[in-house]
Amino acid sequence: MHILVTGGAGYIGSHTSVVLLEAGHEVIIVDNLSNSKIETIDRIKQITKKELIFYQEDVTDEAAVDAIFSNHSFDGVIHFAGFKAVGESVEFPLKYYYNNTVSTMVLAKYCLKYGVKQFVFSSSATVYGENDVPFVETMELLPTTNPYGETKVISERILTDVAKANPDFAVSLLRYFNPVGAHESGLIGEDPQGIPNNLMPYITKVAKGKLEKLRIFGNDYPTPDGTGVRDYIHVMDLAEGHVAALEKLTPGVHVYNLGTGRGISVLELVKTFEEVNGVKVPYEIVGRRPGDIAESYADVSKAKAELGWTAKRGIREMCRDAWRYECGV
Ligand code: NAD
Ligand code: UD1
Helix, strand or coil: CEEEEECCCCHHHHHHHHHHHHCCCEEEEECCCCCCCCHHHHHHHHHHCCCCEEECCCCCCHHHHHHHHHHCCCCEEEECCCCCCHHHHHHCHHHHHHHHHHHHHHHHHHHHHHCCCEEEEEEEHHHHCCCCCCECCCCCCCCCCCHHHHHHHHHHHHHHHHHHHCCCCEEEEEEECEEECCCCCCCCCCCCCCCCCCHHHHHHHHHCCCCCCEEEECCCCCCCCCCCEECEEEHHHHHHHHHHHHHCCCCEEEEEEECCCCCEEHHHHHHHHHHHHCCCCCEEEECCCCCCCCECCECCHHHHHHHCCCCCCCHHHHHHHHHHHHHHC
């Protein structure tokens, strides 16, 4: 298949491009490099020893998107491009609502114009809000605490309505849990600008001595050790989930949780990271972070039954590969 990967120079998009190329698909990446580097494109080629086409364009730019669609005959689109920093979305809501929802609408519009029928969208477990765990795809979505989360809910609704109005349009809404780790080569991975917001990149920077200590946001949650519980998933498993979703896509809207189904606490992750990598991660316990929930983990039975996909890599591999990437940067 010929697949347009938006945001393919980013963290999840680059790993998915590797898996797509290795599965024999043709990959065309469009990315404006607002949160990524051009070197990643070469790294994808280096890992796979395959060629790909890259456009440095913004997917909210209709003329640019129209030109890309007219140059190729795509079988499907995987839409990763978007902004993802939760705190920044509270500070600059319009920036987030605009980029994340307009990009979705523009891409859906040009899929319809050019007869591209398969659309895979990067959603997030954040859409479940404070539902009870494990989160199941059939749950009613609850309000998220920030504009970023709302852009995911809105994009899911837009794509659902487009599919309703166009019965041969096939949409897969993939709700990611907490992607961590890196390609085992250490050549691509997560490299956030500035001080990381998410736990794993913060841990790797503390272990490397680039940051002094980890601040653990709360140890008074109703969880086994009091720290927050999340469903961390290796980014390569997540990438493989996209290819499974794409290859099984049929008309209509399909929603899948992509996680491991296992909740890990902050302290458990820190201890495992120290043990696997033989490094120290100094930490202190501080107050809860506003907007955080106690627990988030997936019911993964639907993806297993319908896509034949399950996460294969465990928490130790996630810690090993995250560290390998940090050490190579
Ligand atoms: P990322 O920032 O590494 O990748 C996103 C890429 O999109 C970047 O390369 C950026 O330059 C590009 N981009 C942004 N706006 C663009 C635009 N208008 N036009 C063209 N390119 C644009 O983020 P990621 O972690 O790889 O996330 C990919 C997607 O998955 C995002 O939609 C994100 O919201 C979603 N998601 C991520 C996580 C996570 O924890 N990383 C969790 C759930 C969902
Ligand atoms: C965050 C986002 C969520 C997004 C997800 C994946 C918030 C409120 N939510 O979720 O919308 O979909 O990232 O990108 O930002 N922690 C610490 N110290 C740190 C960092 C994190 O203790 O320095 C804890 C958190 O309290 C949480 C766990 O580690 O319990 C994981 O945090 P994080 O990696 O930010 O992911 P989420 O909170 O799940």
